Amino acid sequence: MTIQLAEYVSHLGLIDHHCHGVTSANLSSGQFEALATESSWRSPFGGSNFDTPFGVAVRALCAPELGLEAHCTGEQYMERRIALGPDAVNQTLLRGTGIERYVVETGVGAHMLGPKEVADAAGAEFGEIDRLEALAEDELALAENGEDFVARVVERIGASAARSLGFKSIVAYRCGLDFDPDQPTRDEVRDAADRLLRARTSEEPVRLEDPVVIRFLIWEAVRHGCPLQFHVGYGDSDIDLHRCDPSKMTEFIRRTVDTGASIMLLHCYPFQREAAFLAQVYPHVYLDTGAAVNYTGFGSHAIIRESLELAPFNKVMFSTDAYGLPELYYCGSHLWRRGVARVFGDWVADDEMSLDDAKRYLDMIAVGNAAKVYGR
Ligand SMILES: [Zn+2]
Structure with a gap:
């Protein structure tokens, strides 16, 4: 039975609901x-x-x-x-992933292949996610004053909500997930933006770290009822890991239950259990183990198993969080397949879950859940 399941998993089409561009450099x-x-x-x-x-x-x-x-x-x-050479490597590895749709976050890697180019190299479809902080930094470079900044961001997020599949926030990097859950007033945002604009120089782009402005971006995205991805846990040396535990944003999650927004907890390592708890309790919370699967290599089945201990199967998603290297797409897909085949395979082999149920849950995690949340 487990051989049958492993075979099924190896052919599963996937939606990669959070990834980035690939480099075309040799x-x-x-x-x-x-x-x-x-x-x-x-x-x-x-x-x-x-x-x-x-x-x-x-x-x-x-x-x-x-x-x-x-x-x-x-x-x-x-x-x-x-x-x-990069074209052949990109094409070979991307086409070997079985990913049918790439949902690409474009906030980093402007010099890399964009969503359409990645999808073309892979022979797949694509969607886009806009990074809130990047979009606001663009507008901080152009705004005349705080009032102008607020108006620009409101318009930009509105246009983006109509065009893209959702938003991503790196508040974990810039402030920590223990951010104030209150929605700031327009006056507070305008004053904070004025302060940033006064400190702006022509030499360096503004790096947005202001918690009031970032909370404004998040609530503005929530207002549009879009999927909203949050970096959670493991990341580069910019993060303070202890502030990236998703349970620190519980009050924000509680306040957004009825807004129509979906809260997507990305990567989550080593907080996959906290994320799974939130996904179980709150109806609009989802999780993946994206980057964690790649960077824990053949130990990743243990993290996948923990992410599936508590979360309902309709709240878990697949992603690679690949950035730059097609190897991150390839390993992200194949390590995930090995991990879920092992976890679900154990349940089926021990007759704790039927093979049909296992296949149904895997279909949901691979494609169905993301298709429902992102909708288009
Ligand atoms: Zn990412």
Whole structure:
């Protein structure tokens, strides 16, 4: 039965509900390794990011796709990768993911292939998610004063809500998820924006960290009743991990139950249990284990299992959170498939769940839940 299930999982089409662009550059080893980690520093003592859980997964899973032996060395992998060139590598790895729809967040990686180009390389469909803080930073560069900024953002978020599938916030990075759940008044936002504009210089773009303005963006997005993605947990050195526990935003979640907005908790590691609790209790909360699956490599089944301990099966989604490297898409998809095949396979093998139920739940997590929430 579990063999039947593993076979079923290997053919599941997927909606990747949170990912980013892919680079079209022919990466050097150093550039590849920089994109293969959330760290901003090189591996010490001459170490390599091919010797991490993700690096091991790349050498095990992606190497054969590029015509190499599984578990080849990092040097062999890079030599082949550079010889094949970025177009062939992108196409081979993206087409091997089984992802049928890429929901691309465009707030980072402006120099990378955008949603349509990724989808074209993959032979798949795409949708877009707009990052609230990036959109506001654009407007902070142009606004004449606080009042003008507020008007610009209201219009921009309205236009974006009509065009894109939803929004993403990196409030976890900029303020922490223990942000004040109150909706700020228009006067408070205008005054905060005025302060930012007074400090603006022509040399550097404004980096938006003001909690009043960020809360305004979040509530403005909520007003449109869109899916609203939140970075949760694990990320790069900009975050204070202890402030990225999603239970810290419980009061905000409570206040948005009846707004029509859906709260999408992304990545969640190591708070997948807290996220699963919120997804169980609140009707508009969903979770995935995106980036966590990639960066925990072949240990990721344990995180997937924890994310499925408590959350109803209609509240869990698939994502890769891939950024830059097609390997993150490939490993994100295949590690997830291995993880869910193992978790659901155990339940089916022990006759705790029927094979039909397992298939039905997997269809929901792979595609159905995202299709319902994003709607188009
Ligand atoms: Zn992301």
